Amino acid sequence: MAPSTSALAQPVPPQQAARAAVHPVADAAQMNTWLARVPVTRDWPPDFAETLQGQGQLLVVEMSTAPDCLPCADLWARLRVLARRYGWRLRAINESEAMTRSGRLGLPWVGHPVAWVRPIADQRRTIPVAIGTDHAPNLARNLYLAAKMLTGVKPAVGVRGMAKFTGIVGASRERPTGGR
16 A cells, blocks of 8 residues: 555755745746746725725835846836836835845745835835735735735735745845855
């Protein structure tokens, strides 16, 4: 009798799981191949557009970026369209700030891009909305959920809705050190 699949399953170390969720890409073909696997949001709550337009003056999207990073350019382009449509502000942050934010939230630093939403008046309240690039409807959904969480919706509700990030990030130019 062959052992069951569950009997063969072994716990996956957190670092290995984090690496499996990150998809570094070096060219547009790789990025588009990964994006093709990502489901696109199709259902919208009735207050979707109203919420995004109403919160645009109060919230800012901040994003880590790097030169020659294809997913960064892709995410910037998608966020610019959404920002224009809904009146949101966009701002780049440096790698040090991005790593600090990731650490505060217990997220592994995966590289660029990572985007957060925060109230303009409060630099400490940040919510990650993208780890890697994503489809525009998914980004819009995450902006909506972040706006809701920052204005009173129970965080668990928003986190469940936003829990899937693509992890499509730029390929690192540096070789990982032995400690990773």
